[in-house]
Amino acid sequence: QLVVILVASPSVKTEEQLTAEKTWYNTEKVWLVHKDGFSLATLLKMETGCLPEGKVKIRLESDGSLLDVDEDDVEKANPPAFDRVEDLASLQYLNESSVMHSLRQRYGSNLVHTHAGPNMVVINPISAPSMYSEKVMQMFKGCRRDDTAPHIYGLAQAAYRNLLTTRQDQSIVLLGKSGSGKTTNCQHIIQYLVTVAGSTNRTFSMEKWQAVYTVLEAFGNASTCMNGNASRFTHIVSLDFDQAGLVTSASIQTMLLEKMRVTRRPDGESTFNVFYYLMAGVDSSLRTELHLNHFAESSAFGIMPQTKAEDKQRASQQFSKLQAAMKVLGISGDEQRALWLILGAIYHLGAAGTTKGFHARVSAGRKQFARHEWAQKAAYLLGCTLEELSSSIFKHQAKGTLPRASTIRQASDENGTADAAMECLEAMASGLYSELFTIVISLINRALKSSQHSLCSLIIVDTPGFQNPRLAKRECGATFEDLCHNYTQERLQTLFYQRTFVQELERYKEENIELSFDDTETSTSLSVAVVDQASSQVRTVRTDEARGLLWLMEEEALQPRGSEETLLGRLFSYYGPAEGESKGHTFLLKSEKDHNFLLGHSHGTDWVEYDARGWLSYAKQNPASTNAVSLLQDSQKKIISSLLMNRTGGTTVLSGSVAGLEGVSQLSLRRATSMRKSFVTGVAAIKKKSLCIQIKLQVDALLDMLRRSRIQFVHCILPKADALKALSGSLFKGMECEAQGESGDPSLMQLDVALLRAQIRGSKLLDALRIYRQGYPDHMVFSEFRRRFDVLAPHLTKKHGRNYIVKDEKRAVEELLESLDLEKSSYHMGLSRLFFRAGTLAKLEEQRDEQTKCNLTLFQAACRGYLARQAFKKRKIQDLAIRCIQKNIKKNRGVKDWPWWKLFTTVQPLIKVQLTEDQMRSKDEEIQQQKLKLERVEKERNELRLNTDRLESRIADLLAELADERSTSESASQLLEAETSERLRLEKDMKDLQAKFDAMKKQFESQEMEVMEARLMKTSELNGEMDNDDEDAGGEWRIKYNRAVREMDFAKKKLQQEFDDKLETEQQSKRHVERKLADLQTDNEDLQRSVQQLKKKCQKLTAELQDTKLHLEGLQSRNHDLEKKQRKFDLEQNQAQAEVQRERSQREKLAREKDIMTGEMFNLRQQLQDKDTELCGMNVKVQQLEAELQDLSSQESKDEASLAKVKKQLRDLEAKVKDQEEELDEQAGNIQMLEQTKLRLEMEMERQRQTHSKEIESKDEEVEEIRRSCSKKLKQMEVQLEEEYEDKQKVLRERRELESKLLNAQDQVSQRDVETEKRLRKDLKRTKVLLADAQIMLDHLKSNAPSKREITQLKNQLEESEFTCAASVKARKSMELEIEDLHIQMEDMVKAKMSLEEQLSRLQREKNDLQSRMEEDQEDMNDLMKKHKAAVAQSARDLSQISDLQAQLEEATKEKQEIQEKLHSLQNQLEFQEQSMVEKSLVSRQEAKIREIETKLEYEKTQVKRLESLVGRLKENLEKLTEERNQHITAENREKDQNKRMQRQLRDMKEEMAELSKKEAEASRKKHELEMDIESLEAANQSLQVDLKLAFKRIGDLQAAIEDEMESDDNDDLINSGEEMDTDSEVEDRVDGVKSWLSKNKGSSKTMSQEGSLKSTSDETTHIPSLKKAHDYLGQFATEG
DSSP, rough: HHHHHHSOOOOOOHHHHHHHHHHHHHHHHEEEEEEEEEEEEEEEOOOOOOOOEEHHHHHEEETTOOEEEEEEGGEEEEOOGGGTTTTTOOOOSOOOOHHHHHHHHHHHOOEEEEEETEEEEEEESSSTTTSSSHHHHHTTTTTTTTTSOHHHHHHHHHHHHHHHHOOOOOOEEEEETTTTTHHOOOOOOOHHHHHHOBBBBGOOOOHHHHHHHHHHHHHHOOOOOOOOTOOOEEEEEEEEETSSEEEEEEEEEEEEEGGGGTTOTTTTTHHHHHHHHHHHHHOOHHHHHHTTOOOOOOTTTTTOOOOHHHHHHHHHHHHHHHHHHHHHTOHHHHHHHHHHHHHHHHHHHHHHOOOOTTTTOOOOSGGGGHHHHHHHHHHHTTTTTTHHHHHHHHHHHGGOOOOOOOOHHHHHHHTTTTTHHHHHHHHHHHHHHHHHHHHHHHHHHHHHOOSSSEEEEEEEEOOBBOGGGGGGGGGGGGOOHHHHHHHHHHHHHHHIIIIIIHHHHHHHTTOOOOOOOOOOSSSHHHHHHHHHHHOOSOSOOSSSSSHHHHHHHHHHHTTTTTOHHHHHHEEEHHHHHHOOGGGOOOSEOOOTTTTTTEEETTTTEEEEEEEEEHHHEEEEOHHHHHHHHHHHHHHSSSHHHHHHHHOGGGGGGTTTSSSOOSSHHHHHHHHHHHHHHHHSSHHHHHTTTHHHHHHHHHHHHHHHHHTTSEEEEEEEEETTTTSSSSOOOSSOOOHHHHHHHHOOOGGGGGGOHHHHHHHHHHHHHHHHHHHHHSSSOOEEHHHHHHHGGGGGOHHHHHHTTOOOOOOOOHHHHHHHHHHHHHOOOGEOOSSEEEEEEETTHHHHHHHHHHHHHHHHHHHHHHHHHHHHHHHHHHHHHHHHHHHHHHHHHHHHHHHTTOOHHHHHHGGGGGGGGGHHHHHHHHHHHHHHHHHHHHHHHHHHHHHHHHHHHHHHHHHHHHHHHHHHHHHHHHHHHHHHHHHHHHHHHHHHHHHHHHHHHHHHHHHHHHHHHHHHHHHHHHHHHHHHHHHHSSSHHHHHHHHHHHHHHHHHHHHHHHHHHHHHHHHHHHHHHHHHHHHHHHHHHHHHHHHHHHHHHHHHHHHHHHHHHHHHHHHHHHHHHHHHHHHHHHHHHHHHHHHHHHHHHHHHHHHHHHHHHHHHHHHHHHHHHHHHHHHHHHHHHHHHHHHHHHHHHHHHHHHSSSSSHHHHHHHHHHHHHHHHHHHHHHHHHHHHHHHHHHHHHHHHHHHHHHHHHHHHHHHHHHHHHHHHHHHHHHHHHHHHHHHHHHHHHHOOOOOOOOHHHHHHHHHHHHHHHHHHHHHHHHHHHHHHHHHHHHHHHHHHHHHHHHOOOOOOHHHHHHHHHHHHHHHHHHHHTTHHHHHHHHHHHHHHHHHHHHHHHHHHHHHHHHHHHHHHHHHHHHHHHHHHHHHHHHHHHHHHHHHHHHHHHHHHHHHHHHHHHHHHHHHHHHHHHHHHHHHHHHHHHHHHHHHHHHHHHHHHHHHHHHHHHHHHHHHHHHHHHHHHHHHHHHHHHHHHHHHHHHHHHHHHHHHHHHHHHHHHHHHHHHHHHHHHHHHHHHHHHHHHHHHHHHHHHHHHHHHHHHHHHHHHHHHHHTTOHHHHHHHHHHHHHHHHHHHHHHHHHHHHHHHHHHHHHHHHOOOHHHHHHHHHHHHHHHHHHHHHHHHHHHHHH
C-alpha cells in the first residue's frame, strides 16, 4: 500500500514505449457504448460510400467481431498510460466511457481515491482496507497535493493548508447516495486533522472522537433498505483552530433527525440501534430498574428484542462500548441512567398501546391505554403519575391554548377516527426521543467545548445520502423523511453547481474573459422548486400562485377539507407536465399507484417514487410532542429534570430544529448567530414554527454557513446497489472490518457500470471537469500575485528598490510575468486579477519554494557568519581579560606582604559595610513592594479584560435579540400592510361590481319597459284594425299572412341548405388541414430528432476539438519547457567554459607565484648561510674573549676600572650574541613556513587538477545525455506533430466532403421543377402560418389554459358570484352596516398600527441613543485601556531602569572598593617611595591619580542621588496608576448601570411586542368570526328571499282576482284592501324584526370570542319559528283572498 502512496518520479520514455504509443495512435481505439456498459474496439477506416451516413465499422477487441454502429455510440479511447490516471482532468480524451474505465481500473487496483479537478471522487471500498493508518497520515503531513497520490488525507491536508495560509474558514461537503461512505470519510478527515494538527494540552484525542461517533451511531443510525448502518440525521462537525494551527475547540450540530422512526418505519427497516443495544446489553440491576426483565409480546411501535443469538451478542458488546464511550466523554453515571430511563419509558409506551375506541371528548384516564401496567411502568420511569402522563398525551386542551391545527384535529376527532389516540402516543414518543437526542448532542458538545481563543474553523458536513427504494428492488414508495434527506442532497448539489459553473462563468464575464462553454443541462433548481418554492406573500389560504410541496402541505393542513388528493392535485397543476409535453421538460410525474408521484432528482437521472399517504400529519403540530418537554422538565426524578435544566436557552430560538448550538468559543457563537438569523429574517420569522417550513429553514441555515467559507466537495460513489445491506459501515467497529478488509474479497471490488454512469451524470462530473480544463480555475488579484511571486524576479526588486510604491499594478504584473517567462496560453490578464490554467500556479509555487529555500540558506549562512564573528570577538575580549587578571595577580603578589597593605585590606571593608547593607536592604524592600504592586495591577487588568469580554459578548447577544425582534416586527408590519391592501382591493372590487350590477339592473328595467310598451302598442293597433275592417279586409290579411308564412318557410329551408353545404365544405377543408397539420407535425418531429442528433454530434465534435486543442496546448507548453531547459543548458555550458578558462588563468598565475617563491627561498637560504658563517665568527670571538677574561682574572693586581670596563664589554657581547640567536631563530621559522606553503600549494594544485579533469568528464557525459534525450524528444514531438497534422488534414477533408455534399444537394434542389417549387413554397408558407398560429395557440393554452378542476372552480365561482350579486341587492343595507363596522375596525387597526409604528420609532431612537452612549463608553473604555497599557509599559520600563540602576550602583560600589584598594596600594607605594628616596616626579603622578580617584568618588555620589530621585518619580507614577485604576473602576460601574437600564428597556419592548401580537391575533380571530357571521347571514337572506318571492307572487294573484270582482262588490273590496294593508303592515313588522335580529346578532359577534359562532347559530334557530309564522300568515292571507 505504501507503494501506492508514493509519487513516481518523471522519467524519459523509452523507445519501446514510444513505439507502443505510436501503434496505439495509428490503430485509433474507441469505446463502444451499450446498455450493459462499454467495450474496447478498433475503428476501421472505410472508403466513402461503403456505409450509410452516420454509421461506422468497428472491430471488437474481445472477440474480433465486426459491427456497423452509429457514430453517436462511439467515443474515443485514451492510451493505456491513462488507465490509472490520478486526476481525471488530465485525460487526453475526456468522455464518459474513459472516465468510468479509469475509475474501474483504479478501483480494481484498490485505488479508491481519484482527483477530479479541484474535487475528489471516492468509491466506497465496502471493506476496510489498510490505507488509513497513522503511518500513512505522517506521509501526507505538510505535503502539497501534487507531491502525493490522491487520498482523503490529502484533501484534508489541502483544506488545513489553505486555512493556515489564508486565515479563512474552510468547509468540506460530502455528496453521494446512501451507503456511499460519506460518514466513514468524514471520520477519516477528523482523524487526520486531530492527529496531524494536534490540540492544545492534547485535549482532543482519537479516543474521544471514537467515543463521539460511537454515541452518534448508537442514537442516530439504523438499518435501511440500502445500508445496514445508515445515518438518519444530518450533522455538521466544526473544528476551531488558533493562530498556531492547533485545534482549540470543536462542536457538533445536528438537524433533520428522523424522530418518527421510533414509532413508524418502512417494512424491513429497523429503529435506532440504541434500543437493541439497551434490550440486549443492560445488566441485571439496571434491567430491574427499567422493568425490562420481561418483554412485551407486541409493541405498537414495533420495538422488539432481537431473536438471533449472534445479534444479541453483538448488541450486548455494542452496549458495553457505548457505556465506555460515554465514560470517555465525561457523561456521569446519573446522566447515563437518565438516558436509559427515557429510552425504557419509550419502549413501555409502545408496549402499552392505545384503545381503538378513542374519542376526543372522553376524559383522560386509564381506559385510553390498551395495557395499563405498561403505561404505569412508563410513568414511573419518567417520574410522573399515570394521570399526568395520560393527560399530557391525550388531553391537550387542559394545558392551555389550542395549537394551530386544533380546529382541524377537533373536526377529525369528532368524525370518529380510530387512529387519533395512536397519533397522540406516537407524537409523545417521538417528542421524547427528539429531546433525548438533543440532550445527547449537548453532552457531547460539553466534552468538546473550550474557552480558548480561536482564529478560524474547518466545517465538515455529512448528510444522509440519496434514498431510492427502486435501487434496492423494493416496490413501496419513499417516505417523507426520505424526501427531506433527498431535498438536502439536492440543495448541496445546487450549491456545487453554483460554485462550479455559475460563479465561474460570472467571474469570467466580469473580467472580460471569453470562454465557449455550452451548459446543455439544467441545474437542480427545478426539482428543488417543486419542494420548497415560496410564495411572494405569506398566505394561509389557497391561491393560484405556484408554491412548493412544503408550503402546500402547510396550507392543506390548515384547510378543513385538505387531503393528500387535493395536495397532489395542486402540486401537479403547478409543476406537472402539460398536455403533450414530454418527460424531459419537467421533474414531476404522476405514478400509476394512488397517492404516489415521481420526482426527478440529480438533474432528472434518478427518479424516486414517493408515497404521499399520511404526509399531512407531518404538517400538524400534535400537542403531545410539545408536552414531552414539559413532562421531562417537571419530572420528579432529579436526574431527568437536571438534564434539561443544564441546557442553555439559545437552542429554543430555533424551535428545536437544530441541536448542538451550545458553545463557549467565539466561532461557535458566531455560527449559532448566523443560523438563528436564518430563522428570524423575512418569511422565516412568520413560518419558523411551521413543521414543514422548518425543513427549508434548516437547509437554508446550513447553506448560509457554508457560503461564508471556502468549500471543497467530495463525491462519494456507491459501487453496487446491494453492497452495504449486510455490512456495517462504521470506522471504529474494531477488528472485524479490518479482518474483512485484509481478506480482500474480489467480488467486493467490482463496479456496477450502469449505477456508476447514473451517479456520474447526476453529479455533473464531466461538465465540471470540462470547465476546469477549458477555463482558468486558479486566479489571484494583481497586488497579491506581485507580493507573493516578487521573490522570483530579484532583478526587478533591485531595479525599483524594496520601498518602491507601485502605481499601476497591472503593468507591474506584466513585467513580472515577462521576467518569469511563462507561456502566453497558460494565463490570462483580467480587469482586476490574473487567471491561470490548471497546474500553472502550482508550478509557480514550487519555484517560489525553491527560491525561498535558497534565500533562507543564504540568510542562515550570513547569520552563522555573524555569530562566529561575535564569538571570535568575545574570545578576544576574554583573552584580554585573562591577561589583565594575570597582570593584577602578579602585582598583588608584589604587595601582599606589605604591612600597610594588610592593614588597608583589613580596615577598608569595615568602613562602609553597614551603610551598604542598609541601602541594599531598603532597595530590596522597595523592589518587593514594586513587584507586589505590579502583580496586583496585572491581576486587576486581567479581571477587567475578562469583564469587558463578557460585557461585549452580552452586548452582542442583546444586539442579536434586538435584531431578531426588529425583523419579527418588520415581517408582522409587512403582513399587516399586505392584508390592508388586499382588503382595500377587495372593497374596491366589490364597489365596482355593485356599480356594474346597478347599471345592468337599470338597463334591464328600461329594456323591459320598452318591450312592454311595444307590445301594448302592437295589441292596440291590431285591435283597432280588427274593429274597423270588414270581413273582406280580414280575408286579404289572412292571405297575406299565409303568403308571408310560406315565404318564411322557403327562406328557412334555403338558409338551412346553404348552411349545410357550407358546413360540409368547412369540414372537408378542416380534414384536409388536419391531415396537412399531422404531416407537418411528423416532419417537425423528424426535424427535431435530426436537430437533436446534429446537436449531439456538434457537442461531441466540439468536445473532441477542445480535447485536441488542450492536447496541442500541452505540447506547446512542453516545447516551451524544453526550450527553457535548452537555454538553461546553454547558459550552464557557457558558465562551465568560462569557469574552465578562469581555472586555467589561475593555474598559470599559481605557476608564476611558485617560481617567485622558489627564487625567494634560494635567497633566504643564502642569507642563512651567511648568518651561519657570522655566527661561527662570533663564537670564535667569544671564545677569544673568554680566554682573555681568564687571563685578566688571573691578574689580580689590575685595578677595578679595567675590570669594570671588561665586564661592560662582556655584557655588550652577550647582548649581541642573544640578538644574533633571535635573528637566526626568526630566519629558521620563516624558512620552515615557506617550505610548508610550498607543499600546500603543490598539493592544492594537484587536487584542483584532478577535480577539474573529473568535472570536465562529467560535463561531457551530461552534454551527451542531454543531446540524446533532446533528439529523442524532438523525434517524438515531430511524430506527434505529424499525427496532429494528419488529423487536421483529415478534418479538413471531411469538411470539404461535407461542403461538396451540400453543393450537390443545392444543385439537385435547383434542378427541380419551378412550378412544384412554387407550389411547395406556397404550401410551406401556408404551413408556416398554420404552424405559427398553432404554436401561438399552444403557447397561449400552455400559459393560460386552466385545468378541468380550475374550470369547474371558475364556473362555480361564476355561479356563486351571480347568485351573490342577485342576493346583494336585497341584503345591501345589512352589508353596508357591516362594511361600516369593518371600516371602524380598520380604523382601529390603522390607529393601532400607527401607535405601533410610533412605539417602534421611539424604540429605534432610544436604541440609537443607547448605541451612541455605548460607543462613547466604549471609546472611553478604550482610552482608559490605552492609558492603562501605557502606564503598565511605563512601569515595566521604570522597573527595568531601576534594575539597570541597581546594577550600575553595584558596579559603582565595586569600582569604589577597587579604587579604595588602589588608593591604599598607592599610599603604601608612596610611603615606600618616600622611604626609598624615590624621585619627586613619581610622587606628583601618584598624587594626580589620587585626585582623579576622588573626583570619581564624587561622581558616584551624584549617581546615587540621581537614582534616589528616580525612585521618587517612580513612586509618583505608581500613585497616578492607582488613581487611574480607580477611575476605570468607576467608569465600569457606570457602564454596568447603563447595561442594566438597557436590559430593562429591552424587557419592556418585548412585553409591548407580545401585547401587540396578542392584539393582532385578537383582530384576526374577530375577522374570522365576522366571516362566519356573514356566511350565516347570507344563508338566512337566501331563505328570506325565497319566502318573500313566494309571498309577492301570491299577493299579485290576489290583486288580479280582486280587480275582477271590483265592479260586483265594492264593500268587499274595501274590506280586502283593509286586510291587505294590515297584512302589508304585518309583513313590514316581520321584516323589521328580522333586521333587528340581524343587528343584534352582529353586535353579539363583535363582543364574543369563539363561542360567538355557536351562539349565532343558536340565535338563528330561535328565529326560525318567527319566519315560519310569517310564512303561514301569508299563506292564510292568500286563501282568504
